[in-house]
Amino acid sequence: MATETIDPDALSESDRMLVDPEASRDLLRLATAGSVDDGKSTLVGRLLFDTKSVLADQLDAVERVSRERGLQHPDLALLTDGLRAEREQGITIDVAYRYFSTPTRSYILADTPGHVQYTRNMVTGASTAELALILVDARHGVLEQTRRHLAVTGLLGIRHVAVAVNKMDLVDFSESVFTGIVAELQRLAGHVGIDAVTAVPVSALLGDNVVTRSAHTPWYDGPTMLEHLETVEVGASPQDEAFRMPVQYVIRPQSAEHPDYRGYAGRITSGVVEVGTRIQVQPEGFTTTVVGIDRVGRPGEPVERERAHAPQSVVLRLADDLDISRGDLISEAARPATEVKDLEATVAVLSSRPLRHRDMVYVRVGTATVKGLVTDLVDTLDMTTLERGPAPSELPLNGIGTIRLRLGRPVAVDDYAAARRTGSFLLISPDDGATLAAGMVQLTGDLVDADSWLI
Amino acid sequence: MTTIDRASVASSAAADLRLDHLDDLEAESIHIFREVAGEFERPVLLFSGGKDSVLMLHLAVKAFAPAKPPFTLMHVDTGHNFPEVLTFRDETVERLGLRLVVQKVQDYIDDGRLVERPDGTRNPLQTRPLLDGIVEHKFDAVFGGGRRDEEKARAKERVFSLRDSFGAWDPRRQRPELWELYNGRHAPGEHVRVFPLSNWTELDVWRYIAREQIELPSLYYAHSREVFRRDGMWLCAGDWGGPRQGEDVETRTVRYRTVGDMSCTGAVESTATDVEAVILEVAGSRLTERGATRADDRLSEAAMEDRKKEGYF
Numbered sequence: 001m002a003t004e005t006i007d008p009d010a011l012s013e014s015d016r017m018l019v020d021p022e023a024s025r026d027l028l029r030l031a032t033a034g035s036v037d038d039g040k041s042t043l044v045g046r047l048l049f050d051t052k053s054v055l056a057d058q059l060d061a062v063e064r065v066s067r068e069r070g071l072q073h074p075d076l077a078l079l080t081d082g083l084r085a086e087r088e089q090g091i092t093i094d095v096a097y098r099y100f101s102t103p104t105r106s107y108i109l110a111d112t113p114g115h116v117q118y119t120r121n122m123v124t125g126a127s128t129a130e131l132a133l134i135l136v137d138a139r140h141g142v143l144e145q146t147r148r149h150l151a152v153t154g155l156l157g158i159r160h161v162a163v164a165v166n167k168m169d170l171v172d173f174s175e176s177v178f179t180g181i182v183a184e185l186q187r188l189a190g191h192v193g194i195d196a197v198t199a200v201p202v203s204a205l206l207g208d209n210v211v212t213r214s215a216h217t218p219w220y221d222g223p224t225m226l227e228h229l230e231t232v233e234v235g236a237s238p239q240d241e242a243f244r245m246p247v248q249y250v251i252r253p254q255s256a257e258h259p260d261y262r263g264y265a266g267r268i269t270s271g272v273v274e275v276g277t278r279i280q281v282q283p284e285g286f287t288t289t290v291v292g293i294d295r296v297g298r299p300g301e302p303v304e305r306e307r308a309h310a311p312q313s314v315v316l317r318l319a320d321d322l323d324i325s326r327g328d329l330i331s332e333a334a335r336p337a338t339e340v341k342d343l344e345a346t347v348a349v350l351s352s353r354p355l356r357h358r359d360m361v362y363v364r365v366g367t368a369t370v371k372g373l374v375t376d377l378v379d380t381l382d383m384t385t386l387e388r389g390p391a392p393s394e395l396p397l398n399g400i401g402t403i404r405l406r407l408g409r410p411v412a413v414d415d416y417a418a419a420r421r422t423g424s425f426l427l428i429s430p431d432d433g434a435t436l437a438a439g440m441v442q443l444t445g446d447l448v449d450a451d452s453w454l455i
Numbered sequence: 456m457t458t459i460d461r462a463s464v465a466s467s468a469a470a471d472l473r474l475d476h477l478d479d480l481e482a483e484s485i486h487i488f489r490e491v492a493g494e495f496e497r498p499v500l501l502f503s504g505g506k507d508s509v510l511m512l513h514l515a516v517k518a519f520a521p522a523k524p525p526f527t528l529m530h531v532d533t534g535h536n537f538p539e540v541l542t543f544r545d546e547t548v549e550r551l552g553l554r555l556v557v558q559k560v561q562d563y564i565d566d567g568r569l570v571e572r573p574d575g576t577r578n579p580l581q582t583r584p585l586l587d588g589i590v591e592h593k594f595d596a597v598f599g600g601g602r603r604d605e606e607k608a609r610a611k612e613r614v615f616s617l618r619d620s621f622g623a624w625d626p627r628r629q630r631p632e633l634w635e636l637y638n639g640r641h642a643p644g645e646h647v648r649v650f651p652l653s654n655w656t657e658l659d660v661w662r663y664i665a666r667e668q669i670e671l672p673s674l675y676y677a678h679s680r681e682v683f684r685r686d687g688m689w690l691c692a693g694d695w696g697g698p699r700q701g702e703d704v705e706t707r708t709v710r711y712r713t714v715g716d717m718s719c720t721g722a723v724e725s726t727a728t729d730v731e732a733v734i735l736e737v738a739g740s741r742l743t744e745r746g747a748t749r750a751d752d753r754l755s756e757a758a759m760e761d762r763k764k765e766g767y768f
Binding site for chain 2 (some may be wrong): 024025026027042073094095096097098099101105106108120121123124128222236238240248249251252253254255257258261264266267272294296298299303309310311312314315326331337362364367420424426427428432433434443
């Protein structure tokens, strides 16, 4: 067992492309969501299996356990349920991250549980995703959970949604069933602010239209699920965005070689920066010019750069010696972020402790942590009707609603819809450091700005 | 022909500023290192000389250049480590001018704080010296080279993993991790394990090692070695306790995919003498690296989960 002989000459064409040092691939982060029995784990297992991302020893284990449980086919869900309690109860508890590659792309897939009580995990998995992959059972059509998944996807600002209409084999690969579901999805998507939905009729169990085209759906001329993932254009456009970089750390070597070096290290969250760009340090308000951009790249590449863009990690050197530290935001001077001391935001509660009026919290936004006070619970989102309801007395675990916060000192933020990284925050318990809620800034509300705010 | 292709690639790159996936992973890891340096008082990086820890250190050096990484290194030496890896470890530390703390399992066995296991495996014995080192030096963040593609319990662990004073991982009480906002708050006595390589796969690691021309201990490449067969793996003959009676030592051309304690780390037969050949081999392999080479993960379906709950990485 567990030995193999590898003949490099026998590698498949796709294996060769995976290792081609000249081949440049991008990275697509996606999140899955599905109801308990939609076959999500089976679909993910199928994607991993058909892209050869599941290796023989993992498959042996799945086959062994499936046999022990008296199953006829290997249960691909066992590939993704990693924890003892999950395997014992046959459920998925926590977000799991999966990796697979095709010759054109590498994928990080956040596999999130679909049950009601684990909405927080979907919010978590979807927060970094560029694409959401939602499952619908062809027999049941669009359910309450599907609406919830679309709502969360819309809230988190994921622009690309792919829907696998699964178990098509159980509805005789019926075109009318599929088109009916697609029409319902399009209507809902518009309602929650999603521009476009790509739906694919699949059978994850049998493999139809997942990686290989199905002979059972001659009426369908769209891409297979993997073809769609490989070709969908998710490219962000940093050149169109305002430059933002939260300062993580100040680099001062104070060495003989670099006695006066002072650089501000951070990851660019949006936009492009160039030597000569006028920047503003927020919320202090200093304005200065970028005189150096340092990034240690590949061997032989110069460290000093003319320009850099999101999401690169860089070090900026500035024309003036200013008092800048972790927690500050460096923004393009011509298009700065908005400085606020009161904030309105949509929050998703992630903790079993409900969020209440007058709760004291820490607010973590960018690299800044400031005190916050929950001054208002404005409304709550009904996940069944997708309508905003009246102000609740408290927001419980998995609850989503609008709140207002007063901050201990001003912070610079963007509207979440315009800039995810500078428009998002965490609420943290001052008592035990637990993460209580995830927030998305809404700058459209009627807010008092920091300058005019007086006690 | 090639020149024309390159030019057209460059102009389309200007329109779509999308990173290559290795550049994307690199930027993410560097961000994690800087977050820890900004939020914690006394971080430490676990450095064994194994390829994942070498990669971590390489990224840490990039993250803080032209300054040195602002943290100490620590190694838990089982006493059964490969000598060439320990030499490599010490030379690397020396070259970078960093400080290394070594916690020795052998010291614990010698004075009776730990007892040798009947199977001779010392990997499970690392937890105590690791936790003692964390307490003694008041480390509050501990960088580990774990990757989520290695094992299914690891696939569920956060980048920032809060541990209690027993170092224990509680999968049901993990903090949700959103966007790139890592919450490192912890109480006195607790610490946070940080995994900057969470999203790298084995193939990503090797491709990056090739691209960056990172030097590794020689045993990662094919070489001739005296080995014997146990539980379907080629183990290295040595002072640690192998071979037993009935296990025949033979000379084979092998390399290591993972490097740990000699007693439970197997070699694979290989002719890959350089990094390009290794990449071809990894891409063609149909076994996971832990499945192929780690006896300790085979103990049960949940072996890794159980060890993490006990304070292991």
